[in-house]
Amino acid sequence: MIIQQFYDKGLAHGSYALIRTGKMIVVDPARDPQPYYDFASQHSADIVGVIETHPHADFVSSHLEIHETTGAVIYTSKLTGAEYPHETFDDGDVIQLNDIKLQAINTPGHSPDSICILIEDEDGKETALFTGDTLFVGDVGRPDLRESVGNITAKKEELARQMYHSTRDKLMKLPHSVIVYPAHGPGSLCGKNMSPDLQSTIGRELRENYALQLMDELQFVKILTTDQPFVPKYFGGDVMLNKKGAPGFKAGVDAVQKVANDAELEQDILVVDTRPKIDFRNGHVKGSINLQDGEKFETWLGSIIGPDEQFYLIGADDAELDKMIAKAAKIGYEKNIKAALLEPVNGFEIVPDLDLNDFVHHTEDFTIIDVRNNNETSEGLIFKSAITIPLPELRERISEIPTDKPIVVHCAAGYRSAAAVSIVGGQVTNVPVYDLGEAVMGIEASAHS
Known part of the structure; x- marks a missing residue:
């Protein structure tokens, strides 16, 4: 056996x-x-x-x-x-x-x-x-x-x-x-x-x-x-799809349309950009969500994007794009992909760099958004003044974020904050929106030392 x-x-x-x-x-x-x-x-x-x-x-x-x-x-x-x-x-x-x-x-x-x-x-x-x-x-x-x-x-x-x-x-x-x-x-x-x-x-x-x-x-x-x-x-x-029985994997993946990177994207359809955050920060389509490749990509895709929402999928190269389509299909989201493409030529939006020293010494001058899960924030906040909004709820709760001061977004290690800053930055335009990124780990370590 x-x-x-x-x-x-x-x-x-x-x-x-x-x-x-x-x-x-x-x-x-x-x-x-x-x-x-x-x-x-x-x-x-x-x-x-x-x-x-x-x-x-x-x-x-x-x-x-x-x-x-x-x-x-x-x-x-x-x-x-x-x-x-x-x-x-x-x-x-x-x-x-x-x-x-x-x-x-x-x-x-x-x-x-x-x-x-x-x-x-x-x-x-x-x-x-x-x-x-x-x-x-x-x-x-x-x-x-x-x-x-x-x-x-x-x-x-x-x-x-x-x-x-x-x-x-x-x-x-x-x-x-x-x-x-x-x-x-x-x-x-x-x-x-x-x-x-x-x-x-x-x-x-x-x-x-x-x-x-x-x-x-x-x-x-x-x-x-x-x-x-x-x-x-x-x-x-997915419960209902599994109860019915899903269509074939390869057929579903192969049916995803690929378009040129200069294709005109429909304005009312979401864009999910899976490139590394450094590439995303240097130029992306306005309003796109930076959901990088990683071990939990599928879970975050299905947590941020609804099961009936269409989206464009952007990858770093052809091999990466194929991999991300296959990952989306693991949760049945290949049917949601309006089209897949490489880095678009019209990606002019950038994510501003945070002056970490200024932030650390003047946190009161910033609105801080903690996008960790509730079970994480219930164990204590890294910044006492932070507003807690878990990443899966962020798109629906943007209106809760004050826009009278620059905004800094953080999670526990940097993956979720990259997605979160793209969500907030795509909606808030009157103040800069910064990603604390991996620096949060050093700040948290200092706070507990």
């Missing part, structure tokens, strides 16, 4: 291939199915099944494309209300993969339709568990993403109660040696306390996972519904 994890750092997403004697099943596949095809070919295996542990909110799955390409059967809970061809896979159902068994366990909590998959090896031993978004290393799935989307909706408190019983009545009773293979790792917004490790065991989680410690149901519900991270704008749309 071979179990292979495919891990995407950009979305902190783990998918899996399980092979036994020439047959392969894929669990929670990413948007691009090619890595699974390549792995199957390397091992001379046929892909015979795809299992969806639930309709994912944070990425688009290729389950339908794999089915249409290979004929593999898609398995998912009957509660999903799947609109694609599938076989239901719920409590008591078993997939026989030659001499090993895959058994469904209904584990509502993260979503009403969540399942886990227990693997029984050729000797009849329970050896592994694909946990989807139910159980992570050091955490369990957040319960607040299905209050208004999906085939079945439920309030977060109800789902938290269901998670309490899914963990206590089912998962925590499994042998301690069972290996846990979750669908997400650190950085995912599907939980709040994930370990850097990408797999674990039931025994380790019983010892170390805060959510599996001794507590009553009310305590558990309170803990699980408190201090969860923000919900990106695209999450609800």
Whole structure:
């Protein structure tokens, strides 16, 4: 038996291939199915099944494309209300993969339709568990993403109660040696306390996972519904797309129109410029948003830009542009791209340089905007006078920013502030808008020394 994890750092997403004697099943596949095809070919295996542990909110799955390409059967809970061809896979159902068994366990909590998959090896031993978004290393799935989307909706408190019983009545009773293979790792917004490790065991989680410690149901519900991270704008749309089944990855990417860098851009359509911030600062299209390539590009794209908003996509070169289109497609946003292009010739706007010494010694002369997340700012502000507006909310809350003094924007390390200063600077024109950038780290270190 071979179990292979495919891990995407950009979305902190783990998918899996399980092979036994020439047959392969894929669990929670990413948007691009090619890595699974390549792995199957390397091992001379046929892909015979795809299992969806639930309709994912944070990425688009290729389950339908794999089915249409290979004929593999898609398995998912009957509660999903799947609109694609599938076989239901719920409590008591078993997939026989030659001499090993895959058994469904209904584990509502993260979503009403969540399942886990227990693997029984050729000797009849329970050896592994694909946990989807139910159980992570050091955490369990957040319960607040299905209050208004999906085939079945439920309030977060109800789902938290269901998670309490899914963990206590089912998962925590499994042998301690069972290996846990979750669908997400650190950085995912599907939980709040994930370990850097990408797999674990039931025994380790019983010892170390805060959510599996001794507590009553009310305590558990309170803990699980408190201090969860923000919900990106695209999450609800991806749940519905995954419930329906997404179109093919390559076809979607290839359909994105590319235009010359001197093309005239429509004034009322957003521009997302993915070039490094130094290039953006030296010249960009007025009003464009500097969302640089990085490990979390997909999450920030889907947090700042709405699922129905069109945008132009700008890249540094042809290879970079292709990469960014593919990243947008991982969350289903390739359909939002009006056109893609390289650095436009009409990019005359610049971002002014901040006199850091003047700012540090006269912070009272500036309006300071802290765009970190609420859980970060609740632990303390770097500048006491700062106005806190998380980056995902900034476009909608520009009117809250006073414009009687120059504006300085900061985050924790410089990535988010580059995006934020482009958003604010595109709307505020009567005072300069500065990016504190990476300098904030030195200022924060000095404040705590």
